[in-house]
Amino acid sequence: MSEQVCRECHRIINGQTCPICGSSNLSADWSGMVIIIDPERSEIAKKIDVKVADKYALKVR
16 A cells, blocks of 8 residues: 555555544645654744654645
């Protein structure tokens, strides 16, 4: 199974529901990836409103 992205929080997941927000609204059509390691100190995490360390898609269609 290929990685999908939650359309609500943009988290890249391997499953049917997002473990962060619980949404099952997923997309396989996405581009760009950012890996957030320390969301507390990351300026990028603040810009994209991320509170949990993980992989996130930059654009979801």
